[in-house]
Amino acid sequence: MNDYVIDQGFDAYTEEDHAVWRTLFERQSKLLPGRAAPEFVDGLKALGVAAEGIPNFEDLSDILEAATGWRIVAVDGLVPDDVFFRHLASRRFPVTNWIRKREQLDYLQEPDVFHDCFGHVPMLFNPIFADYMAAYGRGGIKALDLGALKLLARLYWYTVEFGLIRTDDGLRIYGAGIVSSKGETTFSLDSPEPNRLAFDLMRIMQTDYIIDHYQQTYFVIDSYDQLFAATRPDFTPCYETLKPLPTLTPDQVLESDLRV
Numbered sequence: 117m118n119d120y121v122i123d124q125g126f127d128a129y130t131e132e133d134h135a136v137w138r139t140l141f142e143r144q145s146k147l148l149p150g151r152a153a154p155e156f157v158d159g160l161k162a163l164g165v166a167a168e169g170i171p172n173f174e175d176l177s178d179i180l181e182a183a184t185g186w187r188i189v190a191v192d193g194l195v196p197d198d199v200f201f202r203h204l205a206s207r208r209f210p211v212t213n214w215i216r217k218r219e220q221l222d223y224l225q226e227p228d229v230f231h232d233c234f235g236h237v238p239m240l241f242n243p244i245f246a247d248y249m250a251a252y253g254r255g256g257i258k259a260l261d262l263g264a265l266k267l268l269a270r271l272y273w274y275t276v277e278f279g280l281i282r283t284d285d286g287l288r289i290y291g292a293g294i295v296s297s298k299g300e301t302t303f304s305l306d307s308p309e310p311n312r313l314a315f316d317l318m319r320i321m322q323t324d325y326i327i328d329h330y331q332q333t334y335f336v337i338d339s340y341d342q343l344f345a346a347t348r349p350d351f352t353p354c355y356e357t358l359k360p361l362p363t364l365t366p367d368q369v370l371e372s373d374l375r376v
């Protein structure tokens with residue numbers, strides 16, 4: 117069965133490709149201490165091989181595998197849902213091999229190697245988060261069977277991509293979509309515009325999301341243990357409960373929501 121894995125084509129990167137990576141890497145590395153979750157910052161240190169340019173996925177995978185058993189594999193863009201889930205369940209994270217152009221430094225609709233690698237790989241160095249991602253993959257295969265992909269995809273969006281966490285030192289970001297974006301890094305934490313609501317599994321799975329500008333609502337976890345514990349039970353009854361319910365819009369705030 118086609119797994120969509122390709123050769124990274126490491127030797128095909130140009131000097132400019134590596135330079136674009138370095139620009140993004142240095143910019144975000146400077147911005148993130150004090151804004152990103154300590155676990156992300158720790159994981160970023162492990163990404164030392166990526167400071168000089170786009171990392172070789174094999175070298176990076178050897179380091180990551182020693183930490184949490186995950187490897188990264190190259191793909192040329194988004195892969196079908198079932199393929200994506202099977203990779204995650206097998207502790208392989210698909211990473212897009214190409215990098216954006218310099219004109220797209222601040223904004224890109226699709227994931228590139230910077231988003232996928234810089235945004236996602238640091239958290240995969242965290243044992244709890246690494247287990248969460250693999251469990252998510254297994255849950256995804258099941259959700260496809262149950263016709264609940266849309267519901268489960270929202271959980272990924274509001275945690276893995278755009279999650280915030282509360283720490284003793286204040287709110288921190290850990291979602292890959294935020295930590296890989298200069299604008300959303302400060303917007304998500306500092307802007308008075310978006311809602312910041314306490315994590316609530318069912319609430320999240322009921323909520324639509326926007327893919328073409330900054331989020332209107334972020335959900336805040338207290339710990340990765342909380343996230344993992346909330347997502348451990350069988351979701352089959354959750355899906356049954358949610359399917360007949362109306363979808364909430366991305367900006368909607370309910371009486372029952374807890375603002376953080």
Ligand code: PHE
Nearest residue numbers: 251252255347348349350351
């Ligand atoms: N417990 C979920 C299920 O039964 C699987 C899952 C685990 C989903 C972790 C997301 C994250 O479907």
Ligand code: FE
Nearest residue numbers: 227277292293
């Ligand atoms: Fe992503």
